[in-house]
Every structure is written in structure tokens, then in C-alpha cells.
Amino acid sequence: MAKVPVQFTLNGEEMAEFVESGTTLLKALREKIGDMSVKGGCHQGTCGSCSVIIDGDLRLSCLTLAETCDDAAIETTAGLARGGVLHPLQRAFHEGFAAQCGFCTPGMLMAAKALLDRNPSPSREDVIDAIGGNVCRCTGYEPIIQAILSAARANSVNAA
Ligand code: FES
Ligand code: FES
Structure with a gap:
């Protein structure tokens, strides 16, 4: 499978990765980047556990291809607390x-x-x-x- 470059910010931090074409954002966040705050439940768009915010909109990361997130600003629960202070x-x-x-x-x-x-x-x-x-x-x-x-x-x- 071809690898595709993708750059985005994750909770304000710049990320640049190569992902296999067709990789879901859920898989890329957890397995490539190590953001385990994003959870996979149904993996088919029906439970909401994989929800992230992309450019201000709530999105299901199990139904979003990582390669479509180039230049996006992605937020996950890992970025909610700041400086040890809960959101x-x-x-x-x-x-x-x-x-x-x-x-x-x-x-x-x-x-x-x-x-x-x-x-x-x-x-x-x-x-x-x-x-x-x-x-x-x-x-x-x-x-x-x-x-x-x-x-x-x-x-x-x-x-x-
Ligand atoms: S894992 Fe259930 S909606 Fe994405
Ligand atoms: S599924 Fe998480 S508390 Fe119910």
C-alpha cells in the first residue's frame, strides 16, 4: 500500500507522518502517533467513542481517512487538560x-x-x-x- 505524507496539528502541536493510504485517523492517531486518548468502539460510525474535533467540527475518526487531514487542526481529549489543570x-x-x-x-x-x-x-x-x-x-x-x-x-x- 502506498504511503502518503500528511501534516496536521494535534492539540496545537505540529505533526508530520507518512501513513498508508486508506488508514483511518483513529488508527493513525493511536498506532502511529501514540495518542491513546482516542478510543475505538464499533469502528463503523455508530458509537461516537472515536470522536475528535477537526477544524472545529466534531468528526468520527474511525470514518475519517488520515490522508484527508492534511493541514487540519485536530483536537483530542489528550489536549484538554493544560499544565496539569483539568478542562x-x-x-x-x-x-x-x-x-x-x-x-x-x-x-x-x-x-x-x-x-x-x-x-x-x-x-x-x-x-x-x-x-x-x-x-x-x-x-x-x-x-x-x-x-x-x-x-x-x-x-x-x-x-x-
Ligand atoms: S469507533 Fe464507533 S463511531 Fe468510531
Ligand atoms: S460505555 Fe462508558 S460508561 Fe458506559
Whole structure:
């Protein structure tokens, strides 16, 4: 299989790699770059666990070819905490007992971040809609919804 050069930023850091044509971004991030914060669940676009943000949009890395990400700005949960300080969403998930397993939570966090980046004061319906593609088989979604709303409230207090 032909190798293709691809350059992008990952959580603000410049990356340059050769990937085999047809490699998914999920595989490239985990196996070539070592960003294990991105999780593969279904590998067919139905669970949301592999969600990342590409140029501001929430995308499924299992359905995205790495070679299409040239010049893109990619964000994953590995880049959420800065300088050892949790992102407000991570703090809200932690304090609200919204995270249970490591598979669904990274995708939930990225879906929530994509929402708050474009809509800092979402309604409950906005939140439910934003995480509609993210499946959790065990928690029930209420603590997750509450954590996202709580992070939005904390952000608006901090911004005031
Ligand atoms: S692993 Fe990508 S949607 Fe499930
Ligand atoms: S807590 Fe991760 S799938 Fe339910």
C-alpha cells in the first residue's frame, strides 16, 4: 500500500507522518502517533467513542481517512487538560460522577467541547442533541447532561 505524507496539528502541536493510504485517523492517531486518548468502539460510525474535533467540527475518526487531514487542526481529549489543570468539562464530569468507563467518555467530552465552543450557553435540548451520536451502554445519560450544563455555567461565570 502506498504511503502518503500528511501534516496536521494535534492539540496545537505540529505533526508530520507518512501513513498508508486508506488508514483511518483513529488508527493513525493511536498506532502511529501514540495518542491513546482516542478510543475505538464499533469502528463503523455508530458509537461516537472515536470522536475528535477537526477544524472545529466534531468528526468520527474511525470514518475519517488520515490522508484527508492534511493541514487540519485536530483536537483530542489528550489536549484538554493544560499544565496539569483539568478542562472545565473534565472537572465537571469528575465532580458530577459523569465518567465511568474510558471508552465512551473521551468521545462524550469531545462532543461536549464542540458544542460549548460554538454555543457556550446551550439548553438541555442542545446538549442532548450534541451527544446524540455518543453511546454509553451503562451510565444513563443524565449525569453526563448535567455535567455539560454545569461546565457551561462555570464558563459563563468565569467569563463574566
Ligand atoms: S469507533 Fe468510531 S463511531 Fe464507533
Ligand atoms: S460508561 Fe462508558 S460505555 Fe458506559
